[in-house]
Amino acid sequence: MSTQKYIIGTFNDEEPLLEAVKEVRAAGTPIHECYTPFPVHGLDEALGYRRSRLPRAAFMFGVLGFSLALFMQAWMLGFDWPMNIGGKPALAWPDFVPVTFELTVLITALGMVGTYLVASGFLPGAEAKMPDIRCTSHVFCIAIPSNTADYDKMHALLMRHGADEVAEREIEL
Amino acid sequence: MGHHHEVAVHEEKFVVPARLRNITFGLMGIGLVAIVVGLMTDSHRFWANFLLNNWYFLGVALMGTLFLATQSVSNAGWSAGFKRIPEAMATYLPYAFAGFAIIIFSVLMHWNHTYHWTHEGIADPTSPDFDEIIAEKVAYLNLPFMIGRVVVIFTLWYLFSRTMRRNSLAEDLQGGFKMLKRNKTISAIFLPVFAVSWAMACWDFIMSIDTHWYSTIFWVYHFAAAWVTAISIIALTVIYLRRAGYLSIVSEHHMHDLGKFMFAFSIFWTYIWLSQFLLIFYANIPEESIYYQERFEHFKLLFWINLVINFIVPFLLFMTRGSKRNENMMILVGVLLIIGKWIDLYIGIMPGTVGSHAHIGFVEIGMFLGFMGLFVFVFTRSLTKASLVPTKHPYIKEFVTHEVM
Numbered sequence: 078m079s080t081q082k083y084i085i086g087t088f089n090d091e092e093p094l095l096e097a098v099k100e101v102r103a104a105g106t107p108i109h110e111c112y113t114p115f116p117v118h119g120l121d122e123a124l125g126y127r128r129s130r131l132p133r134a135a136f137m138f139g140v141l142g143f144s145l146a147l148f149m150q151a152w153m154l155g156f157d158w159p160m161n162i163g164g165k166p167a168l169a170w171p172d173f174v175p176v177t178f179e180l181t182v183l184i185t186a187l188g189m190v191g192t193y194l195v196a197s198g199f200l201p202g203a204e205a206k207m208p209d210i211r212c213t214s215h216v217f218c219i220a221i222p223s224n225t226a227d228y229d230k231m232h233a234l235l236m237r238h239g240a241d242e243v244a245e246r247e248i249e250l
Numbered sequence: 251m252g253h254h255h256e257v258a259v260h261e262e263k264f265v266v267p268a269r270l271r272n273i274t275f276g277l278m279g280i281g282l283v284a285i286v287v288g289l290m291t292d293s294h295r296f297w298a299n300f301l302l303n304n305w306y307f308l309g310v311a312l313m314g315t316l317f318l319a320t321q322s323v324s325n326a327g328w329s330a331g332f333k334r335i336p337e338a339m340a341t342y343l344p345y346a347f348a349g350f351a352i353i354i355f356s357v358l359m360h361w362n363h364t365y366h367w368t369h370e371g372i373a374d375p376t377s378p379d380f381d382e383i384i385a386e387k388v389a390y391l392n393l394p395f396m397i398g399r400v401v402v403i404f405t406l407w408y409l410f411s412r413t414m415r416r417n418s419l420a421e422d423l424q425g426g427f428k429m430l431k432r433n434k435t436i437s438a439i440f441l442p443v444f445a446v447s448w449a450m451a452c453w454d455f456i457m458s459i460d461t462h463w464y465s466t467i468f469w470v471y472h473f474a475a476a477w478v479t480a481i482s483i484i485a486l487t488v489i490y491l492r493r494a495g496y497l498s499i500v501s502e503h504h505m506h507d508l509g510k511f512m513f514a515f516s517i518f519w520t521y522i523w524l525s526q527f528l529l530i531f532y533a534n535i536p537e538e539s540i541y542y543q544e545r546f547e548h549f550k551l552l553f554w555i556n557l558v559i560n561f562i563v564p565f566l567l568f569m570t571r572g573s574k575r576n577e578n579m580m581i582l583v584g585v586l587l588i589i590g591k592w593i594d595l596y597i598g599i600m601p602g603t604v605g606s607h608a609h610i611g612f613v614e615i616g617m618f619l620g621f622m623g624l625f626v627f628v629f630t631r632s633l634t635k636a637s638l639v640p641t642k643h644p645y646i647k648e649f650v651t652h653e654v655m
Contacts, residue, residue: 132570163534171531174524 080249082223083109085208086235087216087242091117094217097238098123101221106231109220109250112212134192135185142184146177206250220250259646261637262496266630274627281620288613297362298603299614301353302595303621305455308346309476310483310625314339315411316444317480319437322414322430327648328507331499331639335487337418338632339480340411342625347404350455354397364603366461367391383462383537391461396454403447410440418640425642448473459602463541467526474519478560479591481511482584487629489577496638499646502575503654509574509583513564516587520561548606549597556597559590592618 088094095117101108102125111120150173154160159167194200208218221231228245235243288296314336321329356362363369366384371377373385384391414433421429449469457468465471485508491497530538545553564583573579600608640646 128571136569163532165532165534169531171524171528174528 080247082245082247083208083250084221084223084226084228084231084235084243084245085248086219086221086231086240087209088218088238088240089216090239091120091217093239094219095120095123097219097235097240100234100238101219101231104230104234106221106226109222112207112209112218112220114212114214114216117217131189131192131196135189138188138192139181139185141188142181143177145184146180147173149180150176208246208248208250259499259639259641259650261641262639264491264496264630264633264638266634267494270630271627274623274630277619277623278627279620279623280616281623284613284616284620288617291613292604293361294363295604295608295613296617297353297356297364298599298608299617300349301364301455301603302592302599303617304346304349304353305599306476306479306592306595306618307342307621307625308350309472310480311340311342311346312407312411312444312448313476313480314484315343315407315414315440316477317484318414318418318433319410319440319444322434322437323441325434325645327645328504328652329649330643330645331504331649332484332488332497333418333640333643334633334636334638335484335491336480337415338629338635339483340415341632342628343404343408343411345624345628347408350400350404353455354393354400358393365458366602367458368393381461387461391458399450399454403451406443406447410436410443414440419636422637422640422642425644427644430644456598459599460541462537465526465530465538465541467522471519471522471526474515474522475591475594478512478515478519478587481508481515482587484508485512485580486584486588489581491638499639499650501652503652504649505577505580506571506574506654507652509568509580512580512583512587513568513574516561516564516568520557523557523561544601544606545597548608549601552593552597556590556594559586560594 086097088097091113094111094113098108098111098120102123108124111117111124113120151168155168162169165172207213208220209216212218219235223245232243285296285300288299317329317336318333318340320326321333353362353364357365357368366372366381367387369379371379372381373388374380375385414436417429417433417436452469452472456472457464485505488497488500488505488508492500527542530542533539563586567579568574568583596610596614643649
């Protein structure tokens, strides 16, 4: 990934950030991302994010886990090595339910975590990309791509909303 | 935050529309005809259906009180705005008690042979009717002790539900936290009392039909069934009232939460169903597995329909977020669960009473509709007696601003 020019606005509190985000978007200027130390209620809505499609991935992983678990048990107990357990038929489906349930949940959970890490670029070893290291403790940042924004206008807008500082920087985000 | 607009909280007086009232009378009329037909053709079948439907709506009414108790001890605000609905459901309790008084009276008069352990000579070794297994259970299963238990249990349920309703109505007049705290204490006492008394009622009225058989998870199973039914009825009532122009303070966020309740507890019911079935299947002890053998041999179709209608269909239909926020979908799932839980109870009660020739005919459907008519009549009449919106509930503001992501 290469670097790009961004206008970075830094705030002390989440409320002014939220108001600034709304106004920047109302002015028709695209926002790259906001960086906050904790989830800000209503921010994803203000940024216009669509709902996550993670549940769809979860459903598919669930179906995968369900099928794998049933196949594994049916193949092992019914075909590969049939055993007489308490006189039950080899393919006694009620016995499969607990293992099928657990494996469905396990594969769904692991699949969701994996999907999330890949989709967000958070795989282990990934470099942390943020405009300001203080975003992990107490500072709220907004990053506006410079090529689609008017610096003076954005500077005035963010300062009016109480930004501590507004600067244009060439960084990788 | 979000974009909810300000919703005004003001009193709402529900008036039962003439059409709804006529429908409830019509249903009760069908029920009466079914009762007469049942009594004249096969009294055994009549008493089994009477027990089934009376138990079904007893559970719904009691779960109304239990719902309030769980919300009260957990300090819940999300359900505060529609709590008049479970309160009104619980006012059906005395009618269900009267139904069980009729059942016990009919057993005493030897009109009703539902309970095998009440037969004369069953515990007498010299009698031709002697039953060794039941003889060992008569210390608990005998009519005087059973009637005593039932009187105590019903009295407790009535006192708890009436006191909670009274305090809740008093809260609407005086405001403040006093009644909320008082109801919280009462609810905390009610929960363990409910657990024990409900278990006993399940043994006495339902499990003792198959007197030889027993299951330690039986009452949890019946709790799950009644609870899902009650939540579905609450959800359907909220939808009905909103479409009739009431309860505008209830938003899609509350419906989403009610939907989650229905979804989660239909899965919970299945979990308990399997917990009971799997152990009996696996252990394969004749005195236990006979219970499922009877049902699997003579009620095979309903046995599978039970699982499909109560688990697989709601599970697939109600899985996504959008479907829980879709009122028509909620009506569909709610109706399926209400019918499904009746079928569940049908295959619980019929094999031990009517036996293998039991079938769903006019008497079954007519009596269910009749009891439903009576329940809806009592329930909606109670809804008119207080403001639908508890305007002075301390958490009403939290209720109005409730948001589910």
